Amino acid sequence: MQTYDLANGSLRELNATLHAQNKTTNQTSWKIINPRGAHAIACGLDSPIEVAIHGSTGYYSAGMNQHATVNIKGSAGPGVAENMMSGKVVIDGDASQYAGATGHGGLLVIKGNASSRCGISMKGINIVVHGNIGHMSAFMAQSGNMVVCGDAGDALGDSCYEASLFVRGSVKSLGADCEEKEMRPEHLEILRELLVQGECDAKPAEFKRYGSARTLYNFNIDNAY
Amino acid sequence: MCGIVGLFLKDKTMEPQLGAMLSDMLITMTDRGPDSAGIAVYSDTAENTSKITVQSDTPDVDFNSLKIDLEKQVKGDVNLRIQSTHAVLELALDQVYSACLALEDLRPNLRIMSIGESLEIYKEVGLPKNVAERFEVKKMSGSHGIGHTRMATESAVTTMGAHPFNTGSDQCLVHNGSLSNHNSLRRKLRRDGVHIRTENDTEVGAAYLTWKMQNGSSLDEALESSLKDLDGFFTFVVGTKDGFGVVRDPIACKPAVMAETEQYVAFGSEYRALVNLPGIDQARVWEPEPATVYFWKH
Numbered sequence: 001m002q003t004y005d006l007a008n009g010s011l012r013e014l015n016a017t018l019h020a021q022n023k024t025t026n027q028t029s030w031k032i033i034n035p036r037g038a039h040a041i042a043c044g045l046d047s048p049i050e051v052a053i054h055g056s057t058g059y060y061s062a063g064m065n066q067h068a069t070v071n072i073k074g075s076a077g078p079g080v081a082e083n084m085m086s087g088k089v090v091i092d093g094d095a096s097q098y099a100g101a102t103g104h105g106g107l108l109v110i111k112g113n114a115s116s117r118c119g120i121s122m123k124g125i126n127i128v129v130h131g132n133i134g135h136m137s138a139f140m141a142q143s144g145n146m147v148v149c150g151d152a153g154d155a156l157g158d159s160c161y162e163a164s165l166f167v168r169g170s171v172k173s174l175g176a177d178c179e180e181k182e183m184r185p186e187h188l189e190i191l192r193e194l195l196v197q198g199e200c201d202a203k204p205a206e207f208k209r210y211g212s213a214r215t216l217y218n219f220n221i222d223n224a225y
Numbered sequence: 226m227c228g229i230v231g232l233f234l235k236d237k238t239m240e241p242q243l244g245a246m247l248s249d250m251l252i253t254m255t256d257r258g259p260d261s262a263g264i265a266v267y268s269d270t271a272e273n274t275s276k277i278t279v280q281s282d283t284p285d286v287d288f289n290s291l292k293i294d295l296e297k298q299v300k301g302d303v304n305l306r307i308q309s310t311h312a313v314l315e316l317a318l319d320q321v322y323s324a325c326l327a328l329e330d331l332r333p334n335l336r337i338m339s340i341g342e343s344l345e346i347y348k349e350v351g352l353p354k355n356v357a358e359r360f361e362v363k364k365m366s367g368s369h370g371i372g373h374t375r376m377a378t379e380s381a382v383t384t385m386g387a388h389p390f391n392t393g394s395d396q397c398l399v400h401n402g403s404l405s406n407h408n409s410l411r412r413k414l415r416r417d418g419v420h421i422r423t424e425n426d427t428e429v430g431a432a433y434l435t436w437k438m439q440n441g442s443s444l445d446e447a448l449e450s451s452l453k454d455l456d457g458f459f460t461f462v463v464g465t466k467d468g469f470g471v472v473r474d475p476i477a478c479k480p481a482v483m484a485e486t487e488q489y490v491a492f493g494s495e496y497r498a499l500v501n502l503p504g505i506d507q508a509r510v511w512e513p514e515p516a517t518v519y520f521w522k523h
Contacts, residue, residue, distance in 0.1 A: 036500040037495060037499075037500055056510070058495055058496060093510075094512070096480065096512055097477070115512050116478075116515065135515065
């Protein structure tokens with residue numbers, strides 16, 4: 001295990017070091033200490049390494065991730081795991097706004113609560129939140145799955161496309177063109193698999209599924225001003 | 226952008242360190258607002274005394290013999306404490322109004338930063354580090370305080386455009402965000418006789434709260450109605466003589482993190498601002514909910 005202390009080293013050097021690891025690196029396990037809320041920690045990783053951040057992070061940690069597994073052993077600031085392509089990001093605490101935004105793939109697990117705009121414009125990422133999510137989550141979500149074991153805030157899934165949204169608790173309100181959908185066996189199977197991957201012991205049968213009512217897909221002259 | 230920090234002490238033994246902690250938090254938020262910085266500090270004064278904090282671009286001229294000149298006018302004792310471009314005038318509570326009128330004649334170039342029994346506001350253009358050093362914020366003690374680092378968007382970078390803004394006696398406001406209906410609201414408030422000095426959006430927000438409270442609202446109620454009447458983005462932190470409040474607009478895109486321990490309640494635009502506080506690793510840390518008024522009182 002390699003340890004990097006951000007109290008003594010620079011963020012730029014840390015990220016450059018992590019970027020320099022290729023697919024065959026022997027240094028597969030990294031421990032980052034004293035993150036102290038710094039921005040952009042472990043951003044742009046592109047190799048199958050494991051990075052554990054011991055503390056809370058600021059803006060944009062683990063952004064643009066590909067192949068790597070990043071575990072934040074604290075809470076994450078705004079824009080954690082934005083635009084993830086593959087790999088896994090696990091946050092032991094809470095995540096601030098727009099966690100997992102625009103993600104194309106991979107898995108984001110938030111063991112606490114996520115704030116507003118979680119999974120906004122998600123494009124294939126899977127997101128598992130053990131707690132609650134804030135307002136405007138999954139806004140314009142295009143594909144992928146979002147699993148929320150707690151409650152969802154206002155305007156869930158506003159103007160969403162083909163993402164599947166699973167919520168166990170209450171939904172404060174649904175956004176435009178988002179509706180409750182039938183839970184079929186194939187959805188329960190996806191949910192069961194994601195709950196296992198997200199280390200969550202909730203039961204698939206306790207969830208409801210939400211998705212696009214598809215009324216915004218085609219131009220409707222009656223909606224024009 | 227802009228950065229906000231706030232600290233409300235529950236543990237009285239920490240009061241001598243308030244300025245040092247707040248100063249450290251403020252400087253951490255430099256890259257959110259390098260244009261100007263300001264700080265509001267609440268500390269006790271003797272009973273029936275009040276403080277007027279004033280600012281001058283030419284302190285050598287304006288503060289010279291100010292104590293004697295003002296004492297003649299108000300016919301009472303005035304204690305003058307100079308801190309760089311600012312001076313704190315301490316005088317009897319019932320002389321504050323006449324002193325403010327007298328100051329307009331005696332020193333027309335002076336600007337009043339704050340009025341209150343506990344409150345002192347210090348703010349200037351420049352890097353937060355330089356502003357904190359200029360006013361020796363580290364040495365200040367008090368029960369609670371609020372700081373702001375400004376990245377100007379809605380009006381020019383000037384001392385009067387810097388935060389905090391004094392809203393009413395012992396009340397202050399800092400703001401991260403931008404109000405989009407400040408011009409129409411300024412016209413409305415001016416028609417109602419509210420004195421607004423700058424083209425700054427936050428001053429309108431502050432004047433709005435003052436106006437609401439003058440018309441019978443409590444601070445909590447004024448903050449609640451701001452959610453309806455103010456259009457735009459805001460995270461507000463407000464201070465009162467014995468309290469400290471936070472409110473975010475319903476969209477809540479301006480960041481906010483809070484931490485609470487047995488000893489204090491702290492606010493930061495980012496978690497970075499809180500990392501040096503004692504016991505932060507054991508603190509309850511959370512993000513304040515949108516459109517929700519939070520308030521702590523001594």
